[in-house]
């Protein structure tokens with residue numbers, strides 16, 4: 001870090017400057033600075049959602065570009081991910097604090113072979129904030145984990161996350177297994193992750209593709225309401 005960077009006092013920056021600085025700090029994997037930045041923005045009455053999307057998610061998007069282009073490597077991206085998680089940990093209770101009524105239960109996990117969990121964690125946070133109970137299976141889940149969790153307790157929604165083109169086909173393995181076991185129609189299946197799209201979701205037999213965590217919440221609410229209406233029709 002240069003002397004000049006040492007001199008930056010985050011609390012003295014304007015909102016716009018601070019957000020740009022946080023993108024840099026996330027890029028550099030500076031956990032303490034990200035924690036401080038999140039707290040400053042919250043202190044300035046930013047909503048937790050705006051802090052999450054404008055400071056953290058946007059910062060990680062920039063990291064992703066340089067990772068793709070071979071400018072950043074796995075160890076650096078891991079540091080960025082840890083810094084992002086430190087920021088998310090502050091926002092998590094605030095996003096869950098809505099007092100929303102219980103809307104349903106979801107099981108979510110990242111598929112086998114895939115260890116990316118930031119997006120899934122974000123979906124979990126937003127779903128909990130919207131009033132869903134969420135069982136998070138973590139990363140690298142074989143089909144047995146999903147089926148076991150669905151069978152263990154009454155669940156409305158299965159959510160799967162995949163960030164790699166090599167792991168996204170595994171979602172079909174899970175859905176096909178649900179079909180074989182005659183349980184597919186008992187659940188709403190939502191899928192998400194950067195390489196997916198609506199077409200893919202349709203092709204593997206999911207109910208919907210969710211572009212981001214906010215869309216996951218809206219889609220879950222809409223499909224739950226539809227299911228309830230059908231049941232009471």
Ligand code: B1M
Nearest residue numbers: 064068115116117118119159161164165192193194212213
């Ligand atoms: Co990885 N990685 N990575 N990585 N990594 C990507 C995904 C990649 C696109 C980077 C790149 O090249 N530009 C690329 C995949 C290329 C491809 O397959 N097309 C890639 C690669 C290649 C790899 C490795 C193979 C690298 C290597 O080892 N050589 C390796 C694979 C490891 C494995 O999984 N087996 C690897 C490793 C890692 C780290 C461990 C270093 C780290 C993960 C840390 C962690 O998650 N704890 C990492 C990271 C951080 C990334 C990038 C930079 C950022 C991902 C992220 O957290 N984004 C990523 C680049 C990118 O995506 N542009 C990249 C922020 C997050 C908020 O967004 O996850 O998209 P996202 O989630 C969004 C939506 O997608 C959606 O909502 C979320 C919130 O809005 N969503 C859902 C996600 N899941 C959902 C589930 C739902 C609904 C919505 O269910 C209902």
